[in-house]
Amino acid sequence: MKETKVYERPKSWKKDVHTHYCPGCGHGITHRILCEVIDELGIQEKTIGIAPVGCAALMYDYIDVDFCEAPHGRAPALATGLKRTRPDQIVFTYQGDGDLASIGTAEIVHLANRGEKVTTIFINNAIYGMTGGQMAPTTLIGQRATTCPEGRDPNLTGYPIRVCELLATLKTPAYIARVSVAQPKYIIEAKKAIKKAFEYQISGKGYSFVEVLSNCPTNWGMQPVKAFEWTVSAMMPYYPLGVFKDFDKEAE
């Protein structure tokens, strides 16, 4: 009988490593589909990733491409320097919500607005994971965090920032989409969006941005299954999935 391999580790996933992520965390899934996209596009040897400050700071231990570490929030600026000096390389930033939507707000807005030909993967799990569960700019109203123990109060902290919608007000970006890794059907769509984002970079269309609604079972205080249910039931109504900007669609 002829064997058909239907599942294997991505080539760009480092051999024999296990991630440090908590069980049920969405980072692992997102890393995996990122690797699959890198493999499918055949860009492993010319990809430069920028590791963030946060839970994914060690992502270079798992993904086998060139990496540079950025100060918290500054990955977009770093990406600019990398891509301007090496336009032949494929450059991506991978940032969490504290990194991208709080300390690095200026950098992400201007990266998008300059239309640098790079790609951003934005992990939104509505909390600071690495530092232990503090309120993030994307923490939902009423959601508890260690720095809003009674739940986020919009009178004190405003409403959660919808980054896709915010960036979509800019004329320059080529592709802005929000996806999720909460269930298999969403993961399939997430991979398509991430692939498209990289294709836009490769073809020189401009800046591409994919927000991934993820989870944080540990700091949300939930079992992994419950956590992904919460991503769907609580996050998705406030952060609707979809494509917010697409040069190709606009051109049609």
Next chain:
Amino acid sequence: MARVLMKGTEAIAEAAIQAGCKYFFGYPITPQNEIPEYMSAKLPKIGGAYVQAESEVAAINMVMGGGATGTKVMTSSSSPGISLMSEGLSYIAGCEIPAVIVNVMRAGPGLGGILPAQGDYFQATKGGGNGDYRLLVLAPSTLQEAVDLTQLAFDLAFKYRNPVMILADGFMGQMMEAVEINEYKGQEFDVVPWALGNMEKRGKRTILKSLHLNPEDLEKHNFKLNEKYKRMQEEEVRYEEFHAEDAEVLIVAFGTTARIAKSAILNLRKEGKKVGMIRPITLFPFPYDAVKEKSDKAKHVLVIEMNMGQMLEDVKLAVGERAPISFFGHAGGIAHSVQEIEDKIREIL
């Protein structure tokens, strides 16, 4: 190239271009705006890029990204802008990435004023950013020297894989002087072993990072960096002696202040007064040995700075008990006049 009359900021920019710098990332701040302006006009025409960053915080990280690919990159700013870059400088040093940073110093603290000062000596030589790191700090005192040191800075940045700062003051940025700027080939450095974007050539990937969660690894990294800083102290100390051999009053001054002091020294020498100077050109590494040796023969050491006594601390370390030390400082954008330096020396004599 023949000698041409140029403004200091533009001369620094042209010197960098002639040294092979094709990428500049910056943010406007007085008194250095002509550098980004000059770069924005020139670099796109030679196949490079000028990016106006959204802040100095972003500018220095763009420099980090550009340097990470082993490319000659540069930024310039002035004092409060350098404060914002301090985070990035610590990371660049920690990740061992070459970069050239020009600080055309203005008066502080805070927003201070836009006039010349030397109040960033501490910031440049002792830190600014967090952790154990050092910048190589070059302090020109004429525009020609600013040109030459800017070109040298790229060599040093790659030799040590470390950020190098040109510490100029507002006078040097804004005055005009005849300079000769030639194409500068510099040393050849093979960046493939460490720079990003060479995975195909190298056959395996590379990582540039300063994060070492294992304390043994991080200590090892610090020891390694420290070895490099020691090597700078052994190999890169630069200074000028000016009538220092028989000086009874030994002035220690840098930058424009040293240049003003030279006029005072020449005037007093005409009267037969034994006055001389050591002018540190590298502020880190500081010429401790030269200052120590010369102060041994001097009856008095006079430190002159456009600040409240910052390099003074290094001079004190070098001189110890060998000679009494006086300090003469101005701040806020006030420069020393030749006359008042002469008066101060007469007072000592």
